Amino acid sequence: MSGFLTENEIEQTVESLINVYKIDRNLLIKFIGTDKYIKLNRMLMDLEVGAMDDYQLARMIVVEKGLFLFAGSNDVVRDLRALLLKQLEGEQLVRLYERNPISNRKIKSPSYMPKALAGKRWVMGGRWAREFVQTLGFPLAFSGISIPKDHSTDPVQDIEPRKSVPPLVEYQQGLKEKMLSVLNKEQEKTRCVVTLPTGGGKTRVAVESFIDWMQPRFNEGKYLLWIAQGEELCEQAISCITEMWQEREFPESLRVYRYFGGKTVKYESLIGGAAISSIQQLYSRIQSDDEALNEILANCGAMIIDEAHHATTKSYEVLFNKCKELAGVNLFPICGLTATPGRSNEETMTLVNQFEAYLIHPSLPDMRRYELNPLLYFREEGYLAEPIFLLHENGEEIEVSEYIEDEHDDLSKEFLNDLANNEKRNFQIIEYMESIPLDSSSLVYACTVEHAEFLAMIMNSIGRKSAAISADTPKPIRRMHIAAFKQGDIEFLFNYGVLTTGFDAPKTDHILICRPTSSIILYEQMVGRGLRGEKFGGTEYCKIVDFSKNIKRHGEPLAYARFINDWQIREIHNIDEISPLK
Template identity: 60%
Template sequence: MNAFPAESDINKALELLIDYYKVPDSIIKGLFGKENYRKLNTIMADLGEKGINTRELARVLIIEKGAYLFSGSSKEVRALREHLIRQLPEDKLMDLYARNPDSKRNITSSAYMIRPLVQKKWVVGGTWPRDFTAALGFPVIFSGISIPKTSSTDPVMDIEARKKVPPLAPFQQKLKEKMLQVLNQEAEKTRCVVTLPTGGGKTRLAVESFIEWMQGPFSEGKYMLWIAQSEELCEQAISCISDMWQEKEFPESLRVYRYFAGKSIGEEQLIGGAVVASIQQLYTRLQKGDKVIEEIIKNCGAMIIDEAHHALAPVYSTLLEKAEELCGPDLFPICGLTATPGRSDGETTSLVNRFQAYLIEPELPETSSYKANPLQYFREKGYLAKPVHHIYETGRDYVVKEDDVEPMQNDLTPEFLETLANDEVRNRRIIERLLEISRGKQTLVYACTVKHAEFLSTVLNAAGRKAASISANTPKATRRMYLDAFKKGEIEFLLNYGVLTTGFDAPKTEYIMICRPTTSVLLYEQIVGRGLRGPRFGGTEHCTIIDFADNLLRLGKPLAYQRFHNFWEKGSAETAVLS
């Protein structure tokens, strides 16, 4: 069963809600929210569309909520469930209650069965939701989608053998040979920093190199400790480790340990293998004297630090100091992975100096153009997409005060971004530009706030363009559902705030719309990087990046995109000015 409702599912649900069960206008608007309804009608009128009626609003709700249309315990969703249950014939109501009775009461009158059914806990994909949707005639998808077993995130997993993956590209193979040469020569004293442009496959490269090098140590109970910044990056690493271990046809299984998102590992589970950990959890557990992580560090065969530019932070000093305390000064091989386009070479130099490391970077043909711009090589060969940049000026003025900038985060504050998110004129211009994108083009949109992403998604759906929004608040199962639907092309626009900057892979992304201004070069590079996979890596030849630019008065530092003028394809920059 698809995780995202098909058009036939949407139409069937709409027919039942409006035509058959005649759900009142007040319930539909209650689910949608009065303020959201006002804003939606305002922006649709600005776009020259007529006001949205109850039927159209219900359709938007079905698309927005998807499999979770009836989920939750809010008074609005319970009002919807109650209305629907009340429409059932008495015999069907009694049959439904007989399968889902109130365990604390003996009810025989159908009139008293409605309330306990309405208040019954809704567990997505469970028996009660399935009975509810079946009794009312809705497609089973609206019972909710639970996390499939194939998406298990247990703390410990064993990877079995055999899975075919594409071979390394020639430049990746040469980098792998360099890495193995350093590892074989330096052994425990190995310190290296591997740098590749975003989209160049540094995770795959490092995983393949290290699991080959560590095949023997794994069987001796040693650990490969992979450290990342986010859950998404951790899961991405696990997926890659799983694929590569199976592809290599090793005779034994490999145990992988999830040491992030609060997951715990018991000492009795430790037999060696790959430990994928977040630096935040490592730091916290080390501070508390966690015996499991101390045992892993004592028997560490290699440490790989993803997004290694973060390794300049104090938490990594604490980790390495503890490692020296447990293992002695020679430690074990340490490899940092980083992507540098858009950042100064000084940061890479600092990183290399931090670890007293070898710098391992691609060997490119000796031409003046490639020396001046190494990215040109990767784009010409089809490894990276060619980024076409557009600046879309709104003509909107905002005064940036001292309190609107967070010095520690090197970015604008959430409060300032919320001001932008609530600007209805600005939002209309965002929607106008999004609707200009041809149908069927996969587009990532980076909004100013969670509510901003949700609202823009709603307007796009109301305009007949399939969209969904996700944030850190989105349940993981729902997030995976929308990401999968986006990759399959079932969703045109995927809007987000605070996620989809690292650890997200959608190679066919053709447009990236950046509606939130940022002064953080790192954040901007991570956003742009989501669309840089080239055709030889399953991506696109071009990716269009659209920066929604406002006139930010008194902003003391440049916006990040202004520092990328050498990054874009020559002659690609265009500016659309709206007055």
């Protein structure tokens, strides 16, 4: 079982809800809320699709909720479970209750059993969930038995040696040799900043270089400290470290420590290895004088900072001061990783100067056109997809100078929320998405969590399978939707704030930017999810559609303008120009 509903399972479930159990329309509306239901139907009327009937409404909800249709403890889900249980025959209901009794309650009358059972704690994959769906005749998938097991819950993991991965390509091997050369220098000279365009495999190169260099040092109880921004990037690093350790065929296992997401690493479990952490957790544990962290920092053999443009913040200053206190002022090798389109830019050089580091970038053939535009090499060789960029026309010009967040110098949540509720703009976004060919793979960046959910709801209502995820989406559901997107089970994956880094879906052929931003770093992170080329399992072209053309800051365009210039993008001016591309 794939962890995602099949079309047959969806049809069977909708048929049962509507024609067998006669679920009331008002209860279905409660699943999405009256206001959203009205807004949804208004949009469908504008699209000339027509208002949803009961069957279409039930189908949309089944697709939206997926395997979690009957899960949870909110009143709407409990009402649905109770309504279904009430329709069981008396003897069948009694037998179900006897197999799943309510603790500390002795219920004899069948009339009281549905409500009691409906409130029973639902555990995905548990006995009660399984008996509920089987007794009522729904697909077994709703019990949760097909949800992929979460392997990232333990703070400590041992990686066994085995497995094979493709070798580094020529420019990656050159980067590795440069990194090892820096690592083998002495003390303060062992600092480097590695710059490589998004999609070029900087994580893979860094992991292979540092794993090879650290391997004998792990046996001495030393640690490789990998620092990332957020849990997705941390898990991505662990996955890459796992593959590389197994591929190297080292005779011993490697211990990996998950030092993020609130996980606690016990001092007794420390034997050396790779410690993967978010900077947020490191900063917090330094404040609490965490014993395990002190041991890791005191015996750190090397540090890698992913998304190193963040390393100018106070949190990193506190971390470096703590490292000097525990490991000595000369510290250990430190490598910053950053994704930049060319050989260097202002942000990269700031990092180089801050760390007093060597700047390491790929060695490309000595041709003038590559000197002027390094990205041309990666595209011509098939390592990066060619971005095809469309600025979508969408209304009157909007000045955003009064909507700037002081902290990040970006557009405020208030402004993004106003855009999310702009019905005319949403109509244009949805109308464009309708024109995208079936079976395409589209990643959509929405203005807010609610905006992502609403757009996904609309697309599901018109028969285009979609899902929405955010930082609030439970991890099992998030992983399941991402896996389904990668496998082509859903066409549109909507998100807000979670799929800018640490997310790898090489076959993504459309990136839709509905969320405007003045941050070039954020913009590159968003579009970077679709820039992997065919040689790295991606696509020849990636179509990027931005709906921010009419939004200006101080009369100037937003981050997309710098992206077009820095990445030397081919810009087109109407949808027909990109529709033939695959």
